[in-house]
Amino acid sequence: MLTLQNASVMRGRMLTLDDVSLSLAAGRTLAVVGESGAGKSTLIAAVLGLVKLHRGRIAWNDAPVATIRPALVMQEPRAAFNPALNLRRSVMEPLTARRLTPDPVRLARFCDGLELPRDLLDRRPDQVSIGQAQRVGILRALIAAPPLVLFDEPLSALDAVTQKHTARLIAQLQAEEGFAALIVTHDLGYAAAYADDIAVLRAGRLQEVQPAHAFIAAPQTEYGHTLRDAAFALGALEHVA
C-alpha cells in the first residue's frame, strides 16, 4: 500500500504540495484530479523521490517507494523515449538495468494486449504514431511487473477515440497484472469511469477524497462541485452518471 502522510513539497518559497495525506492499496486505482498548476505532477515527482519532501513522508508498506521500482507513464509519449534508440531497447531498459532477461512469452502477450504489431518495437520513436508510442510507454512501464504504476495525464496527448481505447487497455492490463495505479488527470470523465477513488487537488492542497461514484453523486466541497459540474457541462460524465 502506498501512503502519503502530510507530504509537502516546497519550490522556491511556495508549497506546491501542502500537507497531503492519501493512500492507495495494492491493485487499486486512485485518480488525482485538479486543474493545471494544482500540483499533480509534483505529487508524482514526490512519490518517485525526484523532489525532496519539505515535510511528511511517503512510503510503500513502510519501506521507501524506490525499493519497489515504481514505473511512470508520461504525458508526452514520444518524449518518453530516446529518439536515437529503437523502441525495443527502451522497452527492455527496466530489465537490462537489473541484468534481467525478458520473457518472450510475456512480451508477446503484452504486444498482443496493447495491439502493437510484432515489428513495431524495431522502429524508432519518430516512426510510430503518438497513440502507438503511448502504448509502447505502457509496455515499458509494465515489463518488469512493478506493483505500482504512476500515470501522468496518460491520455491527454491522444485523440478522443484513441483515449477511450487506451483507457480500456490500461484497465484490462491492470486486471491481469494487479498493479496499483496512481492516475493524475484533469479528465474527470476518465477518473470517474476507471478509478476506485478520486482525490481532488487544488493549489497543492487536498480538497477531498471519496470513492469515485460517491464523488460524482455528491462532492463534499464547493470546489469539488465546480469540477464535477464543469465535467457534466462538457458531457464528460454522461456514461458514468
Ligand SMILES: Nc1ncnc2c1ncn2[C@@H]1O[C@H](COP(=O)(O)OP(=O)(O)OP(=O)(O)O)[C@@H](O)[C@H]1O
Ligand atoms: N521546477 C519547478 N520550480 C518551481 N516551481 C515549479 C516547478 N515545477 C512546478 N512548479 C510550480 O508548482 C506548481 C504545481 O505544478 P505542477 O506541475 O505540479 O502542476 P500540475 O497539476 O501537474 O499542472 P498541469 O496540469 O499543467 O500539468 C505550479 O505553480 C508550478 O508553477
Ligand SMILES: [Mg+2]
Ligand atoms: Mg502536470
